Amino acid sequence: MYPREEAEVVKMLAKYRNLPVTKKDVVDALKMYRSLIYKLEKFVFNDGVVKDLFNLQGTIPVNYKNNTYHIPICIWLMDTHPDNAPICYVKPTSQMQIKVSMFVDHNGKIYLPYLHDWSPSNSDLLGLIEVMIVTFGEQPPVYSKPKEYSSGTTGNAFGMPQPPPTFGSIPPYPNHFSQSTSSGQRYPPMTYMTGGNTNSNMPYPSPFYFPPIPQAGYNSPYNPQKPNQTGTITEEHIKASLISAVEDKLRRRVQERVNQCQAEIDTLNRTKQELREGRTKIESIIKNLTKEEIEIQKNISILKEKEEELVKSLECLDVENKMDVDEAVVTTAPLYKQLLNAYAEEASIEDAIYYLGEGFRTGVIDLEVFLKHVRSLSRKQFMLRAIMQKCRQKAGLAG
Structure with missing residues (x-):
């Protein structure tokens, strides 16, 4: 048209x-x-x-x-x-x-x-x-x-x-x-x-x-x-009518059977298509898992090498002489040494004040002793912090 x-x-x-x-x-x-x-x-x-x-x-x-x-x-x-x-x-x-x-x-x-x-x-x-x-x-x-x-x-x-x-x-x-x-x-x-x-x-x-x-x-x-x-x-009319009726009935049944078979074929085709799609997805998943397995094996090999290096380092440390902690840290200038000593002393004072408070809270020391020692330590702590501030400024460090 x-x-x-x-x-x-x-x-x-x-x-x-x-x-x-x-x-x-x-x-x-x-x-x-x-x-x-x-x-x-x-x-x-x-x-x-x-x-x-x-x-x-x-x-x-x-x-x-x-x-x-x-x-x-x-x-x-x-x-x-x-x-x-x-x-x-x-x-x-x-x-x-x-x-x-x-x-x-x-x-x-x-x-x-x-x-x-x-x-x-x-x-x-x-x-x-x-x-x-x-x-x-x-x-x-x-x-x-x-x-x-x-x-x-x-x-x-x-x-x-x-x-x-x-x-x-x-x-x-x-x-x-x-x-x-x-x-x-x-x-x-x-x-x-x-x-x-x-x-x-x-x-x-x-x-x-x-x-x-x-x-x-x-x-x-x-x-x-x-x-x-x-x-x-006549008998011919009856015979022709019966034949025609049987033919119609057979045609309908054949058509119903054909329609049923066609529906089954369509269902099987859809199932086949779904199975093909599922197969493609499974193959993709297997491929990804194989790739990840290879990467994991590589990582395991690297970790084993690092583990061996750590074991060797630990063995070397055990064989060497014991080192003094105070001698392990050495400053490059007197100013830095003063700053380091002041920082260590200030940290120890802060710990002492904390434990004084715990002793007062539990009743080990009374209020008068607590206040006396806290006042003395606080004054000393203030001086140490001032020294650290001056040392930082002289050394050009961040405040």
């Missing part, structure tokens, strides 16, 4: 609830089937309500007995698409007559298991059209009219707008038209939507329903089977 056509589709679907999903569904169908066109037309419900609904109409290619025929259809999308299934009709031309079967009633309405089991997450228009092609390839929905019909009548009044969509309860076999519009078109009786997903309430035509056989005996592209001229149900 061209961008302009996509813009037109978006404009027509502006009032639809799920615009992105509906737009993608429509665009995919139009890209695949070029013979379909899109329109926005008024839709009349049986209670008189009129809505503008989007529809796809045109022909789809159906292969029947190695020949390709173009079957005209019309697909109406509800404004809740894809929450509710579309409403589909065969739209015969004036030269065609509807062939009533378990899939198409005499009004042209299409009944398919795909519509009956419609799922918003798993169903789309492409799948619906493909199911129509396969189903109509087995049982064509139209055949050519006899010449006397094509010249004198126009068959079913099936112009636009189409019959209203089906919601709620539907009779399994369509009755005669009960409602008319001003143009003379009649619509099958239906009820208006009351909310919720109505797919589960949509009855499917019984496979054992045999509508009257149309009186047309031409072997044309639209008359694949010769009708029973007597109008009675």
Whole structure:
């Protein structure tokens, strides 16, 4: 589709609830089937309500007995698409007559298991059209009219707008038209939507329903089977109906099995991806641990070397003569020696004052003795601090 056509589709679907999903569904169908066109037309419900609904109409290619025929259809999308299934009709031309079967009633309405089991997450228009092609390839929905019909009548009044969509309860076999519009078109009786997903309430035509056989005996592209001229149900009809019912049941079961297997495959693929990611993380962790182990081994070797050096140093110290602590510290100038002696004496006085206080607190000395010695030591401490201050200034040290 061209961008302009996509813009037109978006404009027509502006009032639809799920615009992105509906737009993608429509665009995919139009890209695949070029013979379909899109329109926005008024839709009349049986209670008189009129809505503008989007529809796809045109022909789809159906292969029947190695020949390709173009079957005209019309697909109406509800404004809740894809929450509710579309409403589909065969739209015969004036030269065609509807062939009533378990899939198409005499009004042209299409009944398919795909519509009956419609799922918003798993169903789309492409799948619906493909199911129509396969189903109509087995049982064509139209055949050519006899010449006397094509010249004198126009068959079913099936112009636009189409019959209203089906919601709620539907009779399994369509009755005669009960409602008319001003143009003379009649619509099958239906009820208006009351909310919720109505797919589960949509009855499917019984496979054992045999509508009257149309009186047309031409072997044309639209008359694949010769009708029973007597109008009675034969064993061939019963056999064909039973085969069709079994085929539908098998198709549904096969589809369910395929969906189940696909879900299991998706789960296994996700598990495989998670395992791959976990393997990558584990390999990264192992790589980091190996690198850290190498660094730790290097550090252990360095620590062992340092330990050996310390042991040797300690052995050397034990062998050497004992050193006098007072002789270990030797100053380079008399000023520094005076400063060092004053600092040591001041520190000893501070310790003496502390222990005098502890003796007074515990009652070893009385107050008079405590005050006398503290006063003397404090005076001496003050003088020593003054000497240290002068020495620092003379030596150019920090105050």
